[in-house]
Each structure stands twice: as structure tokens, then as C-alpha cells.
Amino acid sequence: MVGLMRVAIFNQSGGVGKTSLTRDLGYELATRGQRVLVIDADPQGTLGSFLGMEPAARPREETFWAAVCDGAEAAPRLWPTEFDLTIGLANRFLVGDELSLMQQSDPARLLAVVEAHLTAYDWVLFDCPPKISEITLQILLAADALLAPVQTEAKSVESFAEVQLEVVRAQRRRKNMRLPPLRVLGVVPTLYNPRLVLHRHHYAELTGRICPSFGFHVFSPIRDYVAVSEAGTRRQPLKCYAPRCPAAADVAALATAVLQMSSDHG
């Protein structure tokens, strides 16, 4: 037990591996005896699908966000999965709930729900949607830490400045609301293929120049293996589907690093 850590898995760019990382890091932490809750914050419901929960077929009341939208007093709906992880689901009803949350103009509603109802976990991982939206802004207030997956490709590395800008904005909002600063655990290079010169170049840029200039730590990368995608279609965490895949070892190394950070902090 290391104490509660609420982590936003955040990058406003699409397809950088946020959902896969939430699934696999969450599962890896759970295999180490941590109590882990993962929360899907994307109306596409990919995280729920990845964990075999069939979110698309479910009514609004079965999603996590229904209670968040309806009021902080209501306990959000959480579900056990087959994989020792608990999940808060999202599906297309999140689109309407998000609009309604905007109209209610209570930026700290999610934070209130989290503080009132989600204290029985060591880790709460929020899988952010690939955009800056009301839900993302609320997550950046409700989380206390952030992990930013970044692909080692030109477009992704260039757009990293936007991630940094969003972190600065979140810190400003948190300060205005007298919340402690978000702890940036660091950048996780994803979909990394060390055989590609360009990937090695962009990884070196991230570690040698870009992240140090913002004071961000860079974790060792999660390599690109087709088994990571296949695990998604098989509705399993990578470590269940392909335990010997080198990307599973990469996730394990990341879990060790974040556990160490959380115990240093606690």
C-alpha cells in the first residue's frame, strides 16, 4: 500500500497510446497487490471495451459519468472486471453529460466526487479523451499527478509543447482554486521502435532537449509490438494476452518507476 495516487493519463493528441497505457499500467499495478481503479473518460468507451465490459450496450446509469453529472452526493457506478481492476465506464452518453456539466459550471464536480467516493484505492487512473474538453479540465483538477504518453514521431514530439501549455494552464487554475500543483510524473514515450532511426532521433530529442527544458522526467519507452493492439481486440491486458511480449516488460519497468515515485512522495 502506498496511499492514494490519482493520475491523469493525458495528451490531447489522438492515438498516442493513452488507453493502452491505462489498461496495462493499471493491470500491472494490480498484479503487484495495488488496489486500482481505472476510469474511462472517452465517449468512445475504448478502455471499457479493452477490458471486456461492452460499454456501448449499457444505459447511462451504468456509466461513471452519470453520477458525476447528477451531483457529487451520488456514488458513481463502478464495476469489477475479470482482471483485478475496477473500472468506471464511459459511452456515448458522456457527450450529453459533458454538456450538462458545462452548463452547471462547477469545475470541481469531479474532484468532489473523487474525494467523497473514491478513497478505497491506491491508484485511480483517468484515461483522458484526445481533446481539451470540460471532462479533461475536470480531470486535471481531480487528479494529483500526470503521466503524458508521447509517440516518438515528428508530429507527436512537435505537439508536445501543447501538452506543456495545458499543464501550465491547469497549474494556474489549480492555484486559483487553492489546490496543490499537479505533480507531473513524466513523459512516457510510446509505440517506440528502436530499429527506426527516426524513432531513436525523436526519443533522443525528448530526453535530451525537450523534456529537460520543461523540467519533465522521461521514463523508458513502451516499445511498439503488434501484441499490444491484438490484446485490445482480445479484450485483455497485454500481460494476460502476451506475457512474454517485450512491451509488457516495458510496462512493468514503468510500474516499478511510478511505485518508487509514489513511495518517495508518500
Ligand SMILES: Nc1ncnc2c1ncn2[C@@H]1O[C@H](COP(=O)(O)OP(=O)(O)OP(=O)(O)O)[C@@H](O)[C@H]1O
Ligand atoms: N506499444 C504499442 N505497440 C503497438 N501498438 C500500440 C501500442 N500502444 C498502442 N498501440 C495501438 O495504437 C492505437 C492507439 O492506441 P490507444 O487507443 O491506446 O491510443 P489513445 O491515445 O488512447 O487513442 P485516442 O486518442 O483515440 O483515445 C491502438 O490501435 C493501439 O492498439
Ligand SMILES: [Mg+2]
Ligand atoms: Mg484512448
